[in-house]
Amino acid sequence: MLFITNRIPEEGIKTEIGRSFTFDLFNADCSKSVFYCERKSNGSITEIGSAALLKKVKEAEYKQILLYIHGFANQPADIFKAAQEFQSLCDKAKRKEVLVIPLIWPCSDENSIASNYWDDQKSADASGYAYSRVIQKFIEWRNSKDNDPELDPCLKRINVLAHSMGNRVYRETLYNWNYYDLADGVPLIFRNSFLVAADVVNETLEPGQKGEHICNASRNVVVYYASDDLALRASKGANLKNKIASRRLGHSGPEDLTLVPKNVFSVDCDDVNTQYDYPKGHTYFRSGTRKGQPGVVFNHIFEVLLTGRVPDKTGLINTSILEPARTTSKKTTRKKRTKSKK
Template identity: 30%
Template sequence: MRIYFATNRRHIEDRSPPFGDRYNAEGPAIYRVGFAEVTKVADQIHAPDDGFVINSVHVAPEAPAATRGGEELLGSHAIFDELTRKSRAQKRNVIVYIHGFNSSFQTAIQRAAQLHDLWLDGDKEPLVFAFSWPADGGDGLGFGQNGETAHKWKYFSDRDDAESSGKAIARSLRRLLDYLMELRKQDIATQAEPCEQCLHLVAHSMGNWALRHALLSLRTLISGARLPKIFTNAFLMAADEDADALEHKHKLGLLPQLADAVHVYHSKRDLALLISDTTKLNPDRLGSWGPRIVDGLDSNIYGIDCAAVSETAEWKHGRHQYYRLRPEVIADVRQVIAGRAPDEIAGRKPIRPGRLYRIEPAT
């Protein structure tokens, strides 16, 4: 399978994979794009990270205008062209994925490959475009649960890196917006049929903190204008964000402008977020309790309680990886992607019909 990516990690040509755990040498706002060829090697349907092997990584060439007679070479154009051709010809949706804390470039690609493998629309695999920001990587929860000072500081390091990466994510989204606008002009000019495939956004864990700062930077890049609605669904998975984040425009409150619907999957049993809440002096977490309120929020924001289906096989996941490891959650997401109405999704119990739901364990 081919996983597309953008990353503001430092490019190290003689390394495999060729990206490290620090920023691009030119600064955190600079990113490169490309794709990785990945093979699934595990037989089980819910393979762990090492069930996917990265065979090769291609970094799209780029060159400034000064070296090309005034014409800039943009790697993103080639990647977006390929995604568009495949999406239209094969009628496949596109998922934009922002990973969480404590993740290497390799882990980010492997988990994107899991979404490619499991988050189907009917029998169609999505095309996955992952943005990998320079989280430190490593084993365990990364929240300092074993009391080691170095691990506790890693959390804050990743949080700072996620925030600083917001501008790079915003720049890549702006490039995508420009591309889609130009594509629409071409379709109108040639009287081509509009593309019916969907773009979905998923942010996991601290990726939601990076998403907050991407939204704020994107608003600046478009001069404060209302954000264009380009995503059909935004999935906020185990969000390491404030429980009131969707209430405020300086947090995640801009997201409903960008997506038709926002789905907040949360679990009060999430050990990683419990530690974030109690030992890092953070407010209540969105990924623990869901939205603090729903009255007054956009009507397209939904809360999905995953507490009963958050347990996974590996203890080190801390009930934080259910979005890619629990069959009930994967089945729920697939029904959302297929366009089923919130009250009609099998496996859910309505808590407040039209707004809040709970996923029940499979019998």
């Protein structure tokens, strides 16, 4: 599995192509540098560098790329497990369609969620500087003469799935990229941006807010939310302590759909989130009630990936409601044979 990280390895921050790469689990500091790596099936990791990673992505048989940005209190082993689960579901749905590439940012471990939640927000903000450099490097590579953009262009579609506080990393990445590297706003580079259980304020996608760049950089922005998400309920309490009273985007969807761009879609997951992730109802975008079997949220995401369009089954503008999958039992009816009387 290919991945990109700004976590500092035990081997030090100086990039060396071909070296072994070991996560320092006791160091959650953010590096300004990023490391482009490949993880083998046996768990060993090698730093391969940006040029090799981009070449591997270009040469891969997959048609689309999905950049996966994890949430807070996630350690590398958990992130790889989650990414592999999503990759397996994608391969089962359609082979060689979507390649999942995790972006691993530094955060605290799960044993100290309450005390380190605010520190993770700071790490998410700081990681935006590092990942804005990743996007800029990709644009430079895409337009480079060495890449033969005219003779041999890279035509893979790029999508982003940000979960929980990963949405803060995504938002800060585009904000910093626009602020430091661009003159006329962010270009349209992503086909779809999936914002799942987003731990950011629910006005963030409105024009003039930090998250507006997500809308400008994406063809579709799909927000998945659930009002009984217990992890976000705790998040709201932590933010109230720091005098931030706004509801979270992953709790209510956008504050006002009439104020966000028309490419923003809001999907209510109240009926399925706790079924898929009991009791927290926070991680509901992969498997459904059975591990390895897709849930309706995954199916919705994958349909958008395949078509580039967001299905609307409610008749409401830019709003959908996901319901649990229902199994239909087929009743067999036997026709009675009647003898014809002559």
